[in-house]
Amino acid sequence: MKNALLLLAILIASALPAAAQSAADGLDTTLVAYYRWCNRHKQDPEMLLKADTMFRLAGERQNPRMQSVALCLKTDYYYYTGNLDSLKVWVARTQQFTREHDQLTHYYFVWTRLITYYSKYSKYTLAQYELERFRDQAIRDDYKPAIAEAYKQLGHIYRTKSLYDTAIESYAKSIGMVERNNLKEVDASYLYLQLAELYTLQQKYDKAEEALRMSEKRILLPEHIWRTRISRANLAAMQGDFESAEEQVREIREKSGGYVSENKIEEIELTIYKGTRNFQKALEIVNKQLANYEMTKDSLGSSHYFYIPMLASRASLLYETGSYKAAAEDLSRQAALARQKYESDNQEMLNEFATLFDVERHDREKVEARQQAQAERLRRARLFETGLGVILLLATAFIVILTRLNRGLARAKRAAEESSRMKGVFIRNITHEINTPLNAIVGFAELASTTPDDEPERSSYIDIIRENSGYLQKLIDDVLYIADIESSEAPPSRAAVEVDTCCRRCIDELSKHAPLATEIRFASDGEGRSPRIRTSCLLLGKALTELLRNAVRFTDPKQGVGLSYSLSEDGRSITFAVEDAGPGVPEGEREHIFERFVKLDSFNQGLGLGLAVCRLIARTLGGDVRLDPDFTRGARFLLTIPTE
Known part of the structure; x- marks a missing residue:
């Protein structure tokens, strides 16, 4: 009510x-x-x-x-x-x-x-809607005081709508949150008091008594005892213990100091007077309250909640006193107001649902707008990422290209520097190497020209001139040979070559130009028949000749020089081995000796181009030449080229 x-x-x-x-x-x-x-x-x-x-x-x-x-x-x-x-x-x-x-x-x-x-x-539907949102947000935030407050307020709403069981459940949840987390912000005594009143309305008096005891235990302020006392008086009246209820009401009126409102006290007295059938005093209270409601019924638009039930209460009291006509008038008026209130409540509820619909639609529109904005930001972010990726890719490509260009320029610079260095070395070496035989030729030519033809010394002079002329010719041939091979872009012409024949021809060629005091041994691996390979006989012969000449120069004449070859297991390559019994090559010089103008003994005659020519020819033919590191009795050079 x-x-x-x-x-x-x-x-x-x-x-x-x-x-x-x-x-x-x-x-x-x-x-x-x-x-x-x-x-x-x-x-x-x-x-x-x-x-x-x-x-x-x-x-x-x-x-x-x-x-x-x-x-x-x-x-x-x-x-x-x-x-x-x-x-x-x-x-x-x-x-x-x-x-x-x-x-x-x-x-x-x-x-x-x-x-x-x-x-x-009185917009309870909207209030409940906001409270449920309030509660859900508090749960997401894990803000426990707000969660307890939300359940408490929901209990009030459900109580107003006479949904007592749901209201009790909400109050219990609020109490549980307060008790578990020891929340001082929420008055647990007040919550237990609400439970007691609801249990009293449902005539569950034992539970109401228990709730009142819990409320008394958790009172925060001394004056709060009177709200518990008034609930106990109401409980006694509802249970029919009117004498106890009257005693408690009298004590509350005398000692509470106005803490409990007179309307609240009169409501309990009304219950007592009805129970004791003191209808005249009950009518006095009802008429007094109805007069107050008449004066304030339009202030908040909610007086019907009290006025209509009070009319029904007065009608029942008038009926008990025999005033049937007045009771009928009150009942008729109560029915009209109830119908009017029902229609008003329905209209209000429809308006609230329309408001909720508008709120939900507005929320959806905001969500959609937010999603569209997020999608637009995502699209822009993706465009930015794509653009940034393209820029980074272009920058990376530019850096790679620039790095390659720098490396190419560095290589070109090093090549130019190396070429300049080699040019200087070449000029110094060739000046020395050419002057030596030229001086010998010029000097012995003058001696030969002044010596009679029948003198034996004249013949030795001519031999010295011939030897130095041959050396000078070879020197120029090596230089021109390297230049010709490096400048040629066309691959060497290849033809079928009989290996044994090519090897013997190299030995003969070496003997023709410089008679050997050192024996050159040739070991064939042809098993009675010389193998045939497809290569350049001219280039192969030049390489073998240079290897043999180098071996003859450094070997022990008594032990001689060895030339042999062997085919690979798959027959796709052939390896020529030239070995000598000389001093060998130090470990740190095994690759260095294949560079141009390199001589381990600077006093030896020559430009240091022989082994460089060999490696250049070997690589031109698709192979290579190297020093055998396992050979320890001198030096063994291995020339490997493909057979096809």
Whole structure:
């Protein structure tokens, strides 16, 4: 009967901001002064300007808590002046700021303002909708005081709608949250008191008694004992213990000091008088309350919640006293008002559902707009990533190309430097190597020209001239040979070559130009028949000749020089071996000796081009030449070329 007004009082009391409790706690005195002024003038338009100033000053002092309090004060102004549209706007703005600055207490406070507004104007469907959103967000934030508050407020809503079981479940959840987490922000005694009243309405008196005992154990302030006492008196009256109920009501009226309202006391007295069949006193109370409701029934538009049931109560009392006509008039009026209220409630509910539909549609539109904005940002990010990737790819390609060009330039530079160095070495060596035989030729030619023909010395002079002429010719041939091979772009012409014949021809050629005092041994591996390969006989012969000449120069004449060859197992290559019994090659010089103008003994005659010519020819033919590291009795050079 009195649920709506009770709910309104509960919501307004429980929605007091936590900021009000702690705003003046160790803060800047200027900000505290602004806060106190605004809190005393919540419906004064000037308060909006002072709240703005307070917000600015708190920002300058980097105090987000007091900034949040200033925004809560502005929200309060629109709450108390009944401006719903502005209230919703400032609730959203305040929540955005408090969420960004981690001020969850104020975040949930302004939300309760909106919920309280809906309950204040009997928009219980909207209030329940906001409370369920409030609860779900608190659960996501794991903000336990707000979760407990949400269940408590939902219990109030369900109680107003006479959904007692659901209301009991919500209160129990709130109590469980408070007890498990020892929350001081929520009054557990009050929650147990609500349970007791609901159990009393359902005539579950044992549970109501237990809930009252728990409420008494958790009383926070001494005066709260009277709200428990009034509930005990109501429980006694509902149970039919009217004598105990009258005694408790008398004590409450005498000792509570006005803490319990007279209307609350009269409601219990009405129950007592009905139970004791004292209908005249019951009618006095009903008439008094109806007179009060007549005066205030349009103030909040919710007096029907009390007026209509009270008419039915008076009709039943009039009937008991025999005033049937008056009882009938009250019943008729009650039925008309009930029908009117039913239609009004249905219309209000339809309006609330329409509002909820608009809210949901607006939320969906915001979500869609947010998703579109995210999709657009994602598209731009992808375009940026793609562009950046292309730029990085181009930069990488540029760096790679530049690196290759730099490497090419470095190689060209090194080649140029090496060429310049080689040119200098070549000029120095060839000057020395040419002058030596030329001086010998010129000197012995003059001697031969002045010596009679029949002198034996003249013949030896001519032999010396011939020997130096041959050496000079070979020197020039080697230089021209290297130049010709390096400058030629065409591959060497290949033909069938009989290996044994080519080897013997090289030995004969070497003997013809420089008679040997050293024996050259040739070991054939043809098993009675000389193998045939397809290569350049001219180039192969030149390479073998240079290897043999080099071996003859350094070997021990008594042990001679050996020439042999062997085919690979697959028959695709052939290896020629030229070995001598000389001093060998130091380990650190085994690759160095194949470079141009390299001589291990600088006093030996020659430019140091023989082995360089061999390697150049071998690689031209698709093979290579190397020094056998396992041979220790001198030096053995291995020339390997393909057979095809």
